[in-house]
Amino acid sequence: MRGFGSTLGLYEEGRGFLYRTPLCVKAAVSVGCAVAVVAWRSPPTTSAVLVMALGALLTGARLSPLRILRMLLPAAPVLGILGLYQGMTQGWLRAFVVVGGVAACLLVARAVTLTTPTQALLDGIVRLVTPLRAVGADPERFALALSIMLRSIPYLAGLFVDVREAAKARGLERNPRVAVTPLVVGAVAYAHRTGEALAARGLGDHDDRGEKSDAKSAGDIGDDPSLDHEDTGTS
């Protein structure tokens, strides 16, 4: 399952002004769009956000229109049903407002992750959480957890496919218990190995806060190849 990470829709290299826009601006616009769409459910708001989302992806990330449509494909069934329902009960204008708004928000969010390197995204999150330190949050640990999560997804997805193929070979693919139990047991084992690897490197413990402090962003661990287990396939 190497390369599954690339289908996660994270960062892709490219050119366009979105790549040069600071993350804080992109994130603020993304949140602003969601708030605007929910707060003012009106045709002008939805049209404006939709046009902005499409414009940003077309010119800012230089994606083809086809590519943009493909991004919406996974969400299409839900959006379709929602649109049909709204159209039949409350009119097609209302359907456009609701469905268009949701689609625009999804596209704007995707534009952010597509044009921001994952490392920059993690560093941005650390900065965002830093003020919460006063109430007991720990931004480095949060970013560490987030980066462990990101690198675990390809491993678990690969494990899931392997386990299902094994179940299929035994003619048990219709028995979800056979497919899920080894996955969860494998996940717990993987977490224990990762926890030991972290402890061995003195990462994520609390006593080290003084020595390590901010010298090294915890997010860096996401790119540390020495932490890779046999076949995690981070790409």
Added chain:
Amino acid sequence: MQPAEQTVAGSTDTGRSPARKRWDTTDLSLVAVFAALIAALAILPGIPVGPLGVPITLQTLGVLLAGVVLGPTRGAAAVLLYLAAGLIGLPVFSGFNGGFGVLAGPSAGYLVAFPLAALVAGLLAVVVLRRTRRFRVGLLFLACLAASLLTIHPLGIAGLMVNAGLPLRDAIIVDAAYLPGDVVKDLLAAAVAVSVHRAFPRLLGARARGAQ
């Protein structure tokens, strides 16, 4: 996402309670890996179930598993981490969605309910694992069922009413369509959790022996 910090206890494993002790690196990575597990289950195609092979999506299964396998605090933290990753734009929600836009979508109520579901399922699971040795699958099933009926469905219905503009009656009908699948997932989560606790008795169950 951290539990209470007042006591920085040593890393002794006996008789500890996750709410009072700081997490060690294994707790941290369990939380992170279970957040990844929820994401993997949510974005992968569902498993066909039964003779008709109707696929069930496994997002809620991951949420309940986080609760009954890791317990209330770590379970809820795993779900919160998953939601945080999704909200900042990583496409980890069902159907490769992500970003603050989902809070405007019809399923926002379900997402908001997930950490609460893990919390409730985890609390009930701790009680089950500490008090009983027998009928664990059945009791854990009831714990999962209670968690999903108390949190996921009411908040899901509320989300449908607010975001999709459905009247209460219609929202309940739409939500009811998920009920049979949920019962299957509750059963599955319980069966899997019993196996996992048998394989890793120290996750939650070891304390049962120590407490009695």
